[in-house]
Amino acid sequence: MLNSQSLDVVLWVISGWLLIGLLGILTLHRFTFIARVLFPLGGIGGLVLAVAAFRSLINGGTQNRLLPIGLPQLHFHLSLDALSAFFLLVLGVAVFGISIFSAGYFRNSTGTAPGLLCLEFHFFLASMALVLVAADAYVFMLAWESMALSSYFLVTANHRLPKIRAAGFLYLLIAHIGAIALLLSFGVLQANTGNYTFSNMRMQSLSPFWASVAFLLAVFGFSAKAGILPLHIWLPEAHPAAPSPVSALMSGVMLKMAIYGMLRVCFDLLRVHIWWWGVLLLVLGLATALFGVVFAAVQSDMKRLLAYSSIENVGLIFAALGLALLFSSYGMNLIAALALTACLFHVAAHAIFKSLLFLTTGSVLHATGERNLGRLGGLIRFMPWVAWLALIGILASSGLPPFSGFISEWLLLQSFLFTPGLPQPFLNMLIPVATASIALTAALAGYTMVKFCGVVFLGQPREEKLNQAHDANLFEKIGMAWLAIITITLGLAPNFIIRLIDPVTRVLVNQGLAAQSKSNGWWLLTPTSMARASYGPLYFLLGVVGAIALAFILVRVLYHARLRRSAAWGGGHPWANSRMQDTAEGYGQPIRQVFEPFFAMKRHLPKPEDIEPRYEVIVEDKFWNGVYMPVVRVTEFVSSIVGRLQRGRISIYLLYSFITLIFLLILVPSARK
Amino acid sequence: MTFSQLLSEFFTIVASLLLAPLLLGWVTQLRAWLQNRSGPGIFQPYRILHKLFNKDSVMADTASSLFRFTPYLIFGCMLLASAIVPTLSTDFPLAQAADAIALVGLFALARIFISLAAMDVGTAFGTLGARREMFVGFLAEPALLMVLFTSSLIAHSTSLKTIVTTQIDRPFAIYPSLVFAGFAFILIFLAENARIPVDNPSTHLELTMIHEALILEYSGRHLALLEWASSLKLFAYSSIGIALFLPWGISTQGSIMSLLYALPIFILKLLVFGVVLALIETFSAKMRIFRVPEFLTIAFLLAVIGMLTYILLGAKAS
DSSP states (O other): OOSSOHHHHHHHHHHHHHHHHHHHHHTTTOHHHIIIIIHHHHHHHHHHHHHHHHHHHHHOOOEEEEEEEEETTEEEEEEEOHHHHHHHHHHHHHHHHHHHHHHHHOOOOSSSOHHHHHHHHHHHHHHHHHHHHBOBHHHHHHHHHHHHHHHHHHHGGGTTSHHHHHHHHHHHHHHHHHHHHHHHHHHHHTTTSOOOBHHHHHHOOOOHHHHHHHHHHHHHHHHHHHTOTTSOTTHHHHHHHSOHHHHHIIIIIIHHHHHHHHHIIIIIIOOOOOHHHHHHHHHHHHHHHHHHHHHHHTOOBHHHHHHHHHHHHHHHHHHHHHHHHHHHHTTOHHHHHHHHHHHHHHHHHHHHHHHHHHHHHHHHHHHHOOOBGGGOOOGGGTOHHHHHHHHHHHHHHTTOTTSHHHHHHHHHHHHHHTOTTOSOHHHHHHHHHHHHHHHHHHHHHHHHHHHHHHHHHSSOOSSGGGGGOOOOOHHHHHHHHHHHHHHHHHHHOHHHHHHHHHHHHHHHHSOOOHHHHTTTOTTOBOSSOTTTOOBOHHHHHHHHHHHHHHHHHHHHHHSOOOEEEEOOOOTTOSOOOGGGSOOHHHHHHHHHHHTGGGEEEEEEOOOTTOSSOOOEEEEEEHHIIIIIHHHHHHHHHHHHHHHHHOOOOHHHHHHHHHHHHHHHHHHHHHHHO | OOHHHHHHHHHHHHHHHHHHHHHHHHHHHHHHHHTTOOOSOTTHHHHHHHHHHHSOEEEETTOOHHHHHHHHHHHHHHHHHHHHSOSSBSOOGGGGTOOHHHHHHHHHHHHHHHHHHHHHHOOHHHHHHHHHHHHHHHHHHHHHHHHHHHHHHHHTOOOHHHHHHHHHHSOOOOOHHHHHHHHHHHHHHHHHTTOTTTOOTTOOOTTTOSHHHHTTTOOHHHHHHHHHHHHHHHHHHHHHHHHHHOOTTOBSSOOHHHHHHHHHHHHHHHHHHHHHHHHHHHHSOOOOGGGHHHHHHHHHHHHHHHHHHHHHHHHHHO
């Protein structure tokens, strides 16, 4: 196994996952076996995958395989290059944590049987890995569709609830509309050669018009998967509906498959770049990021909050990608590599910390049965493990030093500051605005995460039953701790990750940052030059920890450590209860006020004469009424017309066939001429 | 990293620790004089710190370990912030550890922890303060970043060291972009340090308080650390203002002699800064909390305009 090539190992892991899935279906209701044996095995598969991908990244080179399965004359073309390997690494590392967590998470319930869940889960993993190693459009679409289908079944695991079925349907619908666009995009990319392998697409030189068509179709298709505006609508419905480990997989890993696809099509298959492509992605990404974070700030369901936060993060990744595309179109490859590094770093960072956060919501959900922020609170006292691990995810997600989210934000801002120097003056003008919106998004992300952490884990329990909440079990703890450790490592050793990103950017834009970045020592991040910018997370951590330790010791030595406990000050009231704390709605209220035009709000305020005063705010997405409902109405109108053709009487249908036949007969002679 | 560099870093840290309460005392004293009161004297903050450190700490029953740990963290963050801003010299080892973006990140880290700690006890005032603090922060933080970026564009660097050296080396000229950034910075300074039009550090009025609501549950040594940290924050912000807009006099070498020359000039600038701050606080009225977003949006937009101006004028020149 050690001497075999990385791609073979990847294929073994994929087959292993499929096998685990089949074993699951054979042992449909043997819950303990499935949870304690099959899921950890799948997790170990993820680890093996990560090691193989890591080796492939370090050794470099591209490996190709032709598997004689599939349709006759249309075999599976597979290939593993640096880009695939990087995403496989992210997938493997995240899956290890999530699978171990799942071993402790899934319980016998009214929904899908555990064996079936195991099958869907591992098919989902296998199809994601297959997407990453696909080297022709046929395998890619096959894997892409099985990814969509298996995740659809996972989303609807709790299918007895009508709301969850509706969410699943919406997800499936948008996934398929996106898939159609992708299919068309591949059709344009092969340029009438009839050969759908990626190696053939690379050789085609499309005219700017057709290249743009292919690009736009790919943007549409991949944004449907990534949740980019205005195709984000399914994401906040489907991610919360799924069981937490599945939400973690979807938010953390599956969204990155769309980013992989974008990178593959934009930088690998399309060799020419046009500047407005980059601007389009940049604007789309920034709009999505701001939209996502503003909506996240006003949510009162913890999983919806995280889902919107995923929309924000994917928006940032898209913006970085657009920036790289813009630089690359002007031949500024070094800066393009910087922007791409920011993009890929955020892919890795977000995959890990968002998985971690979704897993913590899973533990909270199990311990309390609540997802509503208004009924949680104070859990740090009952579930310290979950709370402190969540805090790590929250700090990373808020983009704070010295955690992982900060590094990608830092790299992204660095690449923005480089931008003056683009040949088009008006593009340079765009930069301050874009930088400002990124800074605003990052600050709002902090606001949102404080709300999430503060309302769920801190304060006083808002319900009686929370006092009985228990901490996560061993499997859950291991899974979350793994992801937390990776998050910290990503934040503290960025040069190590940049070393892994280096081969990817070399494949995509012929430039890498690794040598430059560690030229002043492995602990110091200097992507361009020392005088220009440097950041040393370890120094930084040492500085903070040192100052804390100094303060602590001095206070203890010079003064004392006396501490008295007493009741909190209730502002002069004779009693203080948990209802006096700020609610989640209250916490989001300032954001609702400032960003009012973003929301479609339904508000019911109590009046003095009301006997049963009721306060209610429903925040809705304007896109739903503004974009989707018109489309739905048009579709319904068209189908009602088409529906008139269907009379349900055989004679009418025979008449249709007859008319069609006559029509074709008329056409045939005219075609012969 | 040479011995003299370490020595200069140590010197800077000690100087900031000692000067920070003094600056606060100076501003308070000036305000008292401007309002025709005799004032407590500029050494009052030291006395308060000494008193608080000697008192017992009283902590709410519901407080978790996060609550207990936070004052040390905030103090550490603010100390590090004053240590990475070039105050006396530009040649010190921590300069490479953190640049302008990391500095803003450091302030954000402190803000998030103090807000979390305030929510931890679960009282009405704590959560209210946390919400308001984050609310002020989400506009002030990007605005500060934009101000720093305006200087970064001029120096082609986000490293604070390079920004200051570039400013010192170039012949004196007024950059229009820096004028915008300067105005924005003053507004952010007032908001971030809980000074008068945004917050009043000397009252506990529940309708308007932000900073005091956050630390309401703290007492004894924890409160002392937080008070010291907030004076360090004031000091760090003043140092940022000096480094960005009036850097002349900051030593570019690391030797102790040059630091001793730089110190009086720096103190002089701080004194003037204190006068300006006291004047602003005396002549303006506390605004309603709902007006704060407008105030900060102005700061944010001014900073963005500053960046735009630089690019516009820069594009014209080339």
